[in-house]
Amino acid sequence: MKSDIKSLTLDQIEKTFRVWGQPAYRAAQLVGWLYRQLACDWGLMTNLPRALRDRLANEYTLNCLELVTLKEAADGTRKFLWRLHDGNMIESVLIPANPALYGGGSDRTTLCVSTQVGCAYRCAFCASGLRGWKRDLATEEIVEQVLAVERWYRATCKTPASAGPVSRIAGDETGDPEAGLAGDALSAPTFQQGTRLVDNIVVMGMGEPLANYENLLKALHILNAPWATGIGARRITISTAGLAPQIRRLADEKFQVRLAISLHAATDEVRSKLMPVNRKYPLRDLMSACKYYVDRKGKMITFEYLLIEGVNDGPDQVKPLAMFARRLGAKINLIPYNPVEGLQWRRPSATAQRAFHRALKSLGVTATLRQEKGSDIDAACGQLRLRTEAQQGSPLTD
Ligand code: SF4
Secondary structure: OOEEHHHOOHHHHHHHHHHOOOOOHHHHHHHHHHHHOOOOOHHHOOOOOHHHHHHHHHHEEOOOOEEEEEEEOOOOOEEEEEEOOOOOEEEEEEEEOOOHHHOOOOOOEEEEOOOEEEOOOOOOOOOOOOOOEEEEOOHHHHHHHHHHHHHHHHHHOOOOOOOOOOOOOOOOOOOOOOOOOOOOHHHOOOOOOOOOOOOEEEEOOOOOHHHHHHHHHHHHHHHHOOOOOOOOHHHEEEEEOOOHHHHHHHHOOOOOOEEEEEOOOOOHHHHHHHOOHHHHOOHHHHHHHHHHHHHHHOOOOEEEEEEOOOOOOOHHHHHHHHHHHHHHOOEEEEEEOOOOOOOOOOOOOHHHHHHHHHHHHHOOOOEEEOOOOOHHHOOOOOHHHHHHHHHOOOOOOO
């Protein structure tokens, strides 16, 4: 089977080109086409000799993601449903860090990327785990999520209109692949030649990132490389459900990415109910791996904590959560739950959310109550894929 050209580093391309007898500058020309011009067709690479293009096409694939549906939320969040070359679908979510709700532009643009088709970890609150795991994403499929969004950005930027508030949901409620594509110049962000849209990556989409460790790390090295997209390592966050051995392994890497833990409960009893992975790596093991990470990296980690009504939003969770955060110097990110169709979990009232937040802060920890993003576009991980597959009659995988 051919490998994809975007699974290779510049070093690997240079080495191959040396073996093929190509001059050294050809590799730089090729990565320019892939990562600056965002080319999806060998034929476009006109400064490469035809014989070289033919040989590349014979030996490598050049797969690009196909946009199935794009949904836009009132707060500027955009959710992309992509089709992979084998017909599977994945999601990426584009999030303005400082939403353009009040007339200004956003200060950073974060892309939340997926690492697997489906997920094997079956967290009780999550749409991605509902149909189980299908396969890991290849390196190039992780990289391509960023490139495909940049491609969309260039294609939809028809006017120098501001990236201001989006006043409607341009989503496709019917599953029609032609509907919902962002052809509306009013909602298109501004594109300035030479600039990129995505400057922050969170690996928090469909799948457990650390269960696809090698492909993920290689993809992040490529996205970080100056010859590719040049996204700074400090602007890349990996979020895990708590695979303790892989957290230790990540701690031993030279790569300085940020780490977030999807904690969601501070006692084993509650966490094991919500996240089966906790039975394999209970809180004691998880916290010990986190401590190792913090000691090795000298970096603050983040605890992501979904607030779910009547499950983990009570005072019994506040003290142990604050204790873990204080011990590790971790920051807590409280996220009100986005209800998922078919699941019984509910979001606590705004009063209950604020009470939990206040109680944590009163114990001296840094905690933020995240502003809800994209709740009008199935923003919870995996929901858009599930809904589209259901509309297209896709069978359950298990
Ligand atoms: S929360 Fe993450 S690890 Fe858990 S099922 Fe969803 S995608 Fe998998």
